[in-house]
Amino acid sequence: QVQLVESGGGLVQAGGSLKLTCSGSGSISSLSIMGWYRQAPGKQRELVATVTGRGATNYTESVKGRFRISRTTNWKNIFLQMNSLKPEDTAVYYCNYRRLSYEAWGQGTQVTVSS
Numbered sequence: 115q116v117q118l119v120e121s122g123g124g125l126v127q128a129g130g131s132l133k134l135t136c137s138g139s140g141s142i143s144s145l146s147i148m149g150w151y152r153q154a155p156g157k158q159r160e161l162v163a164t165v166t167g168r169g170a171t172n173y174t175e176s177v178k179g180r181f182r183i184s185r186t187t188n189w190k191n192i193f194l195q196m197n198s199l200k201p202e203d204t205a206v207y208y209c210n211y212r213r214l215s216y217e218a219w220g221q222g223t224q225v226t227v228s229s
Contacts, residue, residue, distance in 0.1 A: 116140040116218040118209045123223030130199050130227070136192040136209030136220060143167070143189075146213035150183060150194045152205035152225075162207070163194060176202075199227045 122134040134150065149164035163173045163183040171183050182195040192209060204227050209220040 116142055116211045116216075118211060118218055118220035120207060120209050120220045120223040123207060123225045125226045125228065126199055128199060128201055128227055128229050131195070131197045132199065132225060134194040134196065134207055134223060134225075136194075138190055138192065138209075138211065142211065143213050146189070146211055148185065148189065148192050148212075149210050150192075151208045151210055152203075153208070153222075154202075154205040157205075159208070165192065196225070199225075201227045201229045203227050 117139045119137045120134060122132060124132060126132055144167035147164050147166050150162040151159050152162050153159040161174055162177055163181055165171050165183045165185050173181060180198045185192045204225060206222040206224050208222045211218040
């Protein structure tokens with residue numbers, strides 16, 4: 115079982131920065147893929163960024179060059195550094211863990227970007 119807790123969300127002005135933290139516990143495997151998703155009001159949940167156990171990263175096109183995902187070597191913490199934030203980044207951000215058929219989610223942290 116994997117438990118995930120997100121933190122670091124808040125209210126910022128457009129152009130500002132936030133750093134989200136996902137704190138994991140339980141049976142976390144380095145062979146997994148962890149990532150950040152977000153869901154804005156009235157929209158589907160979308161993938162923001164992922165990082166593999168070998169450190170490979172991937173980003174959705176809209177955040178490339180602005181967001182950076184990283185992790186500690188023991189996978190205890192996953193981070194999302196968000197720079198140059200835009201109002202369209204406003205959403206609840208969720209930490210996600212996937213390994214084989216197993217998936218776990220955190221409860222989410224709200225990010226609100228004002229114009």
